Amino acid sequence: xxxxxxxxxxxxxxxxxxxxxxxxxxxxxxxxxxxxxxxxxxxxxxxxxxxxxxxxxxxxxxxxxxxxxxxxxxxxxxxxxxxxxxxxxxxxxxxxxxxxxxxxxxxxxxxxxxxxxxxxxxxxxxxxxxxxxxxxxxxxxxxxxxxxxxxxxxxxxxxxxxxxxxxxxxxxxxxxxxxxxxxxxxxxxxxxxxxxxxxxxxxx
Amino acid sequence: xxxxxxxxxxxxxxxxxxxxxxxxxxxxxxxxxxxxxxxxxxxxxxxxxxxxxxxxxxxxxxxxxxxxxxxxxxxxxxxxxxxxxxxxxxxxxxxxxxxxxxxxxxxxxxxxxxxxxxxxxxxxxxxxxxxxxxxxxxxxxxxxxxxxxxxxxxxxxxxxxxxxxxxxxxxxxxxxxxxxxxxxxxxxxxxxxxxxxxxxxxxx
Numbered sequence: 153x154x155x156x157x158x159x160x161x162x163x164x165x166x167x168x169x170x171x172x173x174x175x176x177x178x179x180x181x182x183x184x185x186x187x188x189x190x191x192x193x194x195x196x197x198x199x200x201x202x203x204x205x206x207x208x209x210x211x212x213x214x215x216x217x218x219x220x221x222x223x224x225x226x227x228x229x230x231x232x233x234x235x236x237x238x239x240x241x242x243x244x245x246x247x248x249x250x251x252x253x254x255x256x257x258x259x260x261x262x263x264x265x266x267x268x269x270x271x272x273x274x275x276x277x278x279x280x281x282x283x284x285x286x287x288x289x290x291x292x293x294x295x296x297x298x299x300x301x302x303x304x305x306x307x308x309x310x311x312x313x314x315x316x317x318x319x320x321x322x323x324x325x326x327x328x329x330x331x332x333x334x335x336x337x338x339x340x341x342x343x344x345x346x347x348x349x350x351x352x353x354x355x356x
Numbered sequence: 357x358x359x360x361x362x363x364x365x366x367x368x369x370x371x372x373x374x375x376x377x378x379x380x381x382x383x384x385x386x387x388x389x390x391x392x393x394x395x396x397x398x399x400x401x402x403x404x405x406x407x408x409x410x411x412x413x414x415x416x417x418x419x420x421x422x423x424x425x426x427x428x429x430x431x432x433x434x435x436x437x438x439x440x441x442x443x444x445x446x447x448x449x450x451x452x453x454x455x456x457x458x459x460x461x462x463x464x465x466x467x468x469x470x471x472x473x474x475x476x477x478x479x480x481x482x483x484x485x486x487x488x489x490x491x492x493x494x495x496x497x498x499x500x501x502x503x504x505x506x507x508x509x510x511x512x513x514x515x516x517x518x519x520x521x522x523x524x525x526x527x528x529x530x531x532x533x534x535x536x537x538x539x540x541x542x543x544x545x546x547x548x549x550x551x552x553x554x555x556x557x558x559x560x
Contacts, residue, residue: 153449153453154449154452155449156414156419156420156421156426156427156428156445156448156449157411157420157421157422158422159403159406159407159410159411159420159422160407160411160420160445162403162406162407163403163404163406163407165403166399166400166403166404167400167403167404169396169400170385170388170389170400171384171385171388172381172384173385177376179445179446179449180375180376180446181374181375181377182404182407183444183445183446184374184375185374185404185407185408186407186408186411186420190408190409192373193404193405193407193408193409194405194408195370196370196371196373196374196404197401197402197404197405198401199363199366199367199369199370199371200367200370200371200386200389200397200400200401201397201398201401202363202366202367203363203364203366203367203386203389203390203397204389204390204394204397204398205394205397206363207361207363207364207390210360215360216360216361216363216364216390217360217361218361218362218363222360223360224360240387241360241364241383241387242383242384242387244360245357245358245359245360245383248358249357
């Protein structure tokens, strides 16, 4: 496509580098900025640069934070004997939204994926082990809340082996048919797993 | 949602101001930038600020341009006796992609929409009239290529009245069932219009 201006061409190219945004959407966004006041664009641009250059990570859980220790790790209300291992910050937000979990988190920064060239050394696994090793309060349980994919399972398997030497319980979040889901529309793999991992209510 | 950092909160808010981007997508984009190199974010941010602060508009057709006169208006190959009136730059790109039009354009910058508070004075209508008045080469035809909506039709009606005093032909792009479209899946309004605006091949 031949853009009427080099400036718009460059902006479209840069915006289209973002995941899930194609050239058509990028052009729509660029034209939107041109219609809006200059201050909006400046605020957007500053917030992006600030985010990238000033963001720090919590030394404990490796989550994005404003200080050396994030709010969750610093809170006295959280149960410090449970660590929930997640892929990234979005998972923390999702779990926090449920209000069902009061322990701490550990952000891996991804999952083991040989295809994408992500090995264990690229993830925050060393930090997790150091954390369990040197915790003021002993860690009793590590929960894996990883994606139900091949990569997520591989990562959980790797971590389980790594954590064998520690006296911690290891668990994984339940997988099965979603609440509100209908049996007949659930895929076979999920349904099959939900039968294998059935929960016994009453046992004689 | 409680974000782990004020910086990410501000970035998400700014990104989510863009049309069609919600908070979840904004967070995904922000986290993507955090994972990528700092240079990518700086390039994106600079391109946006440059776009907003340095872009100029063609004095003739009001399209985005790098100079006072855009490439299309400056070209000797274009038929300067036809002006195609469009809403914005994207429409110019779309029509240019068809390679079916060799005339000039005029960008209105929107359509008349009382609901959104856009009146004729907000659009580049005065510039269109001045252009037809003071053209070096007489303008023979004005084509309306506006959206087939109430607002588009209102704008075309308003412009037709405004252009009555000039000796120019006024036309509008054809509306009907799209090429490759199937009759039975076409909505009634489009189908009805396509019958009313039928084209006669042979007349005795």
